[in-house]
Amino acid sequence: MKFLPEEMINVQHPVSSPEEAIRAAGDLLEKEKTISSSYKQAMVEAYISQGAYFVLAPGVAVPHARPQDGALESAISFVQLEEPVVFGHSTNDPVTLIFGLSAASNDEHLHILQKLTMLLNDPSTIEQMKEARNVQDITKIIQRSGMKK
Structure with missing residues (x-):
């Protein structure tokens, strides 16, 4: 499982739509070969057809698709939006933090979501992630939270 390694973190990323934000998180997953391009498209299509169900907390979205849509490995990417x-x-708009989720099975989906929930359980962690200005800041926040990469 790849849980927020530096190469899957993008800070101050400019986007103009939710679809662009989802694709940005998917690009990081695809670049590290944890998903196929079909998975990234399935993430966007899930948003279009089902709405913002994955906006799980104020300012935080966790777009994902089903394992069979092209998940190759369990991983979480992170995109902090410029705006x-x-x-x-x-209740949870607007969104600044995007965590792209890839899970190769339903069991791994639950496990990786639990790990992400532990990271985001502290509201101060979310605020720190919104205020971070570079990848190193994000990495330090993750390490201070007790989460291993």
């Missing part, structure tokens, strides 16, 4: 984007969630 917040409205996804259409009634």
Whole structure:
């Protein structure tokens, strides 16, 4: 499992739409060969058809698709948006932090979500991630939270 390694973190990324934000998180997963391009498209299509169900906390989105849509390995990527984007969630918009989720099985999906939940359980961690200005800042926040990469 790849849990937020430096090569899967992008900070101050400019986007103009939720779809661009989802693709940015998917690009990082695809670059590290944890998903196929079909998985990235399935992430976007899930948003289009099902709405912002994956905007799980104020300012935080976790786009994903089903394992059979092209997940090759379990991983989480991270994109901090330069400017917040409205996804259409009634209480958690706008979104600044995007965690792209790839899980090769349903069991791994639950495990990686639990790990991410532990990281984001502390509201101060979310605020620190919103304020970070580079990849090293994000890595330090993850390490201070007790999460291993």
